[in-house]
């Protein structure tokens with residue numbers, strides 16, 4: 001072996017030893033994030049979108065809710081971003097080691113995994129605040145299968161949302177742990193420094209200041225959230241009562257039509273379920289097709305198709321209906337609320353004169369689900385209550401909608417709406433997990449309809465109704 005080869009080998013052995021020390025430091029940490037504060041700045045003037053970069057600082061206050069002291073804190077960040085510095089609330093600069101690694105339980109999802117050895121172990125029950133500066137480029141995770149995460153720092157449209165890790169999050173490199181973190185609501189505030197041509201859309205900003213060719217947006221949580229989303233574009237907006245619609249340039253007529261549909265749908269939901277428990281207006285924010293609609297009070301991000309075509313407006317009804325969901329902070333929830341929203345979008349469309357016939361709409365869903373079960377026979381053994389644990393929550397949209405349709409037909413509309421209203425008013429403060437929902441339904445659905453709850457939610461009796469070959 002020549003000298004050079006020998007030196008290379010020594011380096012490799014040292015690197016391997018350093019990496020195994022790094023991996024050994026990735027211990028499990030049970031933390032409760034109490035407050036998250038974000039400062040974010042970026043330019044959008046690169047010749048190509050991918051050349052644009054961002055810089056940020058995240059202050060994360062968290063408590064050790066585990067039974068062991070935390071010596072090393074694990075962090076995750078988008079794979080094209082770097083950690084710059086970490087300081088603790090005593091002003092001490094902490095070292096951070098980082099490696100690009102694939103997350104457990106999510107093949108091909110790579111993140112920049114950081115490990116921060118704390119100045120002193122954080123004892124159970126104790127709280128610490130870290131300030132982490134970071135920067136780099138933004139990219140989504142289409143290649144890992146999250147097809148709707150098409151984000152770049154594109155001046156036409158960009159979006160910052162928790163699941164592509166555009167800011168540091170405390171979690172081990174394990175997707176289930178990342179998801180578990182999202183079941184934990186926290187207060188937050190955020191400051192964005194963007195080109196003055198652009199707006200950061202969320203709820204009502206605390207403050208907007210224009211300084212030369214830059215604009216500063218300050219936002220603060222109106223209630224604790226588990227998840228953050230900030231679309232950014234040269235948005236124009238439309239005020240509709242207490243609500244705001246942010247639309248992409250040149251789309252004002254469509255936004256006005258969407259506002260009218262929204263008012264009608266909100267009035268219908270209020271007549272069914274009562275006023276929303278949360279105060280304040282909503283923001284409906286147009287995002288390009290393909291980026292995935294989502295609702296988290298007070299923000300609904302809605303893909304452009306619902307803006308541009310009257311026929312796709314029931315997607316907005318779907319998102320609006322989510323505002324009357326009871327919060328669930330349960331990791332691996334079956335996400336039955338997606339089934340309810342899918343059923344309600346059809347029902348609302350019928351009520352508001354859309355060209356949907358409810359039985360045809362539901363027959364379409366039933367056919368798709370039957371096909372899916374024929375192609376995947378093992379689904380026949382999974383009750384809805386296990387959809388989260390089995391990783392098949394995508395089925396909740398269709399199977400859940402079929403459950404609610406069956407219940408609707410069996411109870412009649414008045415009792416059905418009464419059941420949903422009762423559940424919302426009983427649990428809107430404090431939230432509920434899936435077992436609470438099942439218990440509530442069992443108690444309040446009387447007569448022959450009661451067996452539907454068990455057939456669909458806790459057993460697999462529902463499969464017989466799908467007419468799967």
Ligand SMILES: [Zn+2]
Pocket residue numbers: 318319322337338341
């Ligand atoms: Zn939904």
